[in-house]
Amino acid sequence: MRLLITGAAGFLGSHLTDRFLADGHSVVGLDNFITGHPDNIAHLIGHQRFEFVRHNVSTFTYVPGPIDGVLHFASPASPIDYLEHPIPTLKVGALGTHNALGLAKAKGARFFLASTSEVYGDPLVHPQPETYWGNVNPVGPRGVYDEAKRFAEAMTMAYHTYHGLDTRIVRIFNTYGPRMRPYDGRVVSNFIVQSLTGRPITIYGDGSQTRSFCYVTDEVEGLCRLFMQGDNDPMNIGNPIEYTVRQLAEVVVELTGTKSPIEYRDLPRDDPKVRQPDITRARSVLGWEPDVSLREGVTKTIDYFRSIMGTDRLPLNA
Numbered sequence: 001m002r003l004l005i006t007g008a009a010g011f012l013g014s015h016l017t018d019r020f021l022a023d024g025h026s027v028v029g030l031d032n033f034i035t036g037h038p039d040n041i042a043h044l045i046g047h048q049r050f051e052f053v054r055h056n057v058s059t060f061t062y063v064p065g066p067i068d069g070v071l072h073f074a075s076p077a078s079p080i081d082y083l084e085h086p087i088p089t090l091k092v093g094a095l096g097t098h099n100a101l102g103l104a105k106a107k108g109a110r111f112f113l114a115s116t117s118e119v120y121g122d123p124l125v126h127p128q129p130e131t132y133w134g135n136v137n138p139v140g141p142r143g144v145y146d147e148a149k150r151f152a153e154a155m156t157m158a159y160h161t162y163h164g165l166d167t168r169i170v171r172i173f174n175t176y177g178p179r180m181r182p183y184d185g186r187v188v189s190n191f192i193v194q195s196l197t198g199r200p201i202t203i204y205g206d207g208s209q210t211r212s213f214c215y216v217t218d219e220v221e222g223l224c225r226l227f228m229q230g231d232n233d234p235m236n237i238g239n240p241i242e243y244t245v246r247q248l249a250e251v252v253v254e255l256t257g258t259k260s261p262i263e264y265r266d267l268p269r270d271d272p273k274v275r276q277p278d279i280t281r282a283r284s285v286l287g288w289e290p291d292v293s294l295r296e297g298v299t300k301t302i303d304y305f306r307s308i309m310g311t312d313r314l315p316l317n318a
């Protein structure tokens with residue numbers, strides 16, 4: 001297949017690109033580098049089946065030649081990123097999704113939307129099955145991301161229903177691993193980078209809030225299966241093992257052997273108290289479930305951050 005991936009220089013987009021290339025497909029990667037980084041695709045420059053176009057998918061998007069799949073992964077995706085880029089976040093979820101859908105329709109391609117567990121907001125149902133409609137504050141700090149993705153899901157479903165487009169919607173839960181940005185503000189990258197640089201480990205609130213962390217290779221396997229053999233309804237892909245943020249800090253402290261102290265900070269506004277995917281549907285439709293443990297995944301992620309320490313991505317004096 002020849003696949004178009006938006007956000008190909010991002011954390012998930014670049015891993016997905018690697019995977020499709022390894023499976024023998026061709027990939028056209030798009031990215032405007034708002035939050036993606038050229039280093040994530042540097043190893044692919046010159047690859048015979050990879051083309052890269054620097055482009056903002058929120059503007060008119062066209063790619064010559066046949067395309068079999070359009071996978072829309074472009075978006076700022078961490079809370080500090082979408083607070084810094086609120087309008088581009090809304091645009092890429094709304095206009096970018098519309099452009100990517102239009103391109104898929106013009107090419108007769110399958111469309112795949114990277115949606116998010118954030119569509120469930122601060123959930124009142126726990127764990128979250130795909131049938132839960134969510135509890136989102138549209139005008140809170142997370143609204144720009146959450147509502148853009150909710151709109152994107154509605155738009156994708158409309159193209160499926162009214163244009164007969166073959167579509168997929170994945171709701172991605174907290175995913176971590178190599179190529180996360182050291183300063184993107186996510187809890188896993190923050191705790192590891194703080195531990196490695198000897199700075200205080202910042203727990204927001206009392207650390208009793210929960211998340212369910214999926215290692216990137218597990219996530220990508222789920223995404224590929226959904227793309228290849230899934231159906232049109234939204235699908236949760238995430239790790240159902242739930243941890244408190246405090247438990248995560250303990251694991252990172254132990255595995256890095258850091259002497260960094262723990263520091264408690266205010267909880268950000270609208271921070272979800274719990275989050276855990278119900279993956280019954282992924283298990284039955286895709287035969288998928290994650291198998292990398294938190295310790296295994298965090299160890300590999302620590303290795304990655306160690307490998308970029310002292311480079312311009314993670315300067316030692318930053």
Ligand code: UDP
Binds near residue numbers: 079202205209271
């Ligand atoms: N968090 C934290 N310390 C940090 C960064 C995040 O305690 O340095 C908390 C944050 O308040 C949230 C959880 O960790 O409860 C996950 O945050 P993240 O930004 O990774 O993703 P979210 O799931 O909130 O989108």
